[in-house]
């Protein structure tokens with residue numbers, strides 16, 4: 001099996017899973033509703049213990065919560081109620097809708113196809129009203145199933161080569177991806193979706209953590225086998241993708257009570273049969289890290305990617321300042337959020353767009369973003385209807401807070417095409433594309449850099465969603481024709497890869 005440093009595997013996966021007009025037309029895949037996976041992981045032999053259902057208001061403005069980072073050594077209360085808030089507002093069921101074939105349980109964060117393949121686990125010490133242990137978040141019951149009793153945090157410390165945030169966190173949330181639940185619809189492309197869907201969830205989790213005053217960090221560098229074994233997941237089906245240590249305790253944890261032996265716990269099959277996609281499993285094992293030494297060498301040192309200063313005309317962002325932002329609290333905005341199903345074509349203002357870009361692209365605390373404030377993805381925009389901004393294609397210069405016009409024009413038709421021929425990107429006020437220069441990223445981080453770049457895009461995309469809904473606007477994630485996106489923004493984007501797309505505007509039925 002090629003190791004992480006052989007980034008040919010990530011390139012192969014990326015190229016093989018690109019959408020093009022021809023690949024989408026020629027794909028004979030259909031949705032087999034008789035074999036549709038269930039949307040929850042269920043351990044039938046374990047009863048969940050309920051989480052507190054009555055959650056107190058946090059009250060912190062969403063536009064602050066998504067933009068700020070709590071300093072790493074801040075001590076704050078982390079009790080069962082705070083945990084319930086974190087879980088509910090990142091992965092809880094917030095709405096449900098009946099349809100002829102059944103019922104869809106919508107969750108707090110956007111997710112491709114509403115398939116919710118990201119599962120959450122807690123690894124914690126004794127906390128107020130929660131004993132030390134490893135727990136699975138049972139979203140359907142809004143409860144926790146205890147998988148192991150005792151303080152196992154030391155195993156995560158070793159797996160992350162003593163990552164400081166993990167070492168001092170009373171609680172680490174481990175996010176996993178379940179292949180089949182998403183691959184049922186999206187086939188091999190699901191490995192990208194792990195990053196996207198984990199990322200939107202993390203945007204919520206980080207924002208709620210910040211609102212609760214808890215330091216948090218996204219950790220992508222860990223020994224995969226150790227973490228998967230600790231959770232006792234079957235890595236052919238489900239794999240750990242990211243870790244989020246939360247809170248700060250000055251003292252280090254004790255040695256774990258026991259070796260994390262296999263538990264052999266029964267889980268309800270997702271569907272009658274599962275289809276295996278070997279390309280994704282190759283992508284996963286070739287981006288796995290096998291020793292703490294490999295992890296220590298992996299993290300940090302984010303490469304500078306190719307991004308020349310503006311050559312064309314630029315427009316300065318006009319974001320709202322702290323005293324000016326709408327104060328809608330983070331929990332209200334998360335519950336209001338839901339992907340726009342139709343945009344009205346009405347314009348948004350330059351101030352609204354500026355505020356979204358400014359707030360959503362401030363630093364993400366992550367072990368692959370070093371120094372803090374580094375970014376792997378660059379934002380390219382197609383502006384259709386923004387008062388004070390000429391329609392056209394733009395690139396965002398984050399450090400200058402400027403938009404550089406690459407070409408003026410009405411590109412609604414092209415945007416609709418690029419977004420897989422859907423009406424949403426054509427009708428939006430603006431489409432924000434995330435493109436990354438994969439060459440230096442994969443050179444520095446190996447195949448695992450591919451996980452990081454998708455995850456970062458998901459986090460930034462999730463933040464854009466929240467920044468839109470905080471201003472009573474709408475948003476939706478979208479998929480796209482990969483190479484056509486790069487071509488559209490070239491020559492500026494030449495050599496970059498399309499990673500993510502969010503459309504922003506006025507929803508036909510904007511929820512309030």
Ligand SMILES: Cc1cc2nc3c(=O)[nH]c(=O)nc-3n(C[C@H](O)[C@H](O)[C@H](O)COP(=O)(O)O)c2cc1C
Nearest residue numbers: 106107109110111112113114196338339477478479
């Ligand atoms: C990365 C990403 C890509 C998406 N792509 C599309 C898309 O191409 N077309 C679409 O109509 N919705 C798309 N969606 C929206 C999802 O269908 C939506 O998030 C899901 O149904 C859950 O609903 P909610 O966001 O309203 O909670 C996408 C969402 C994400 C996060």
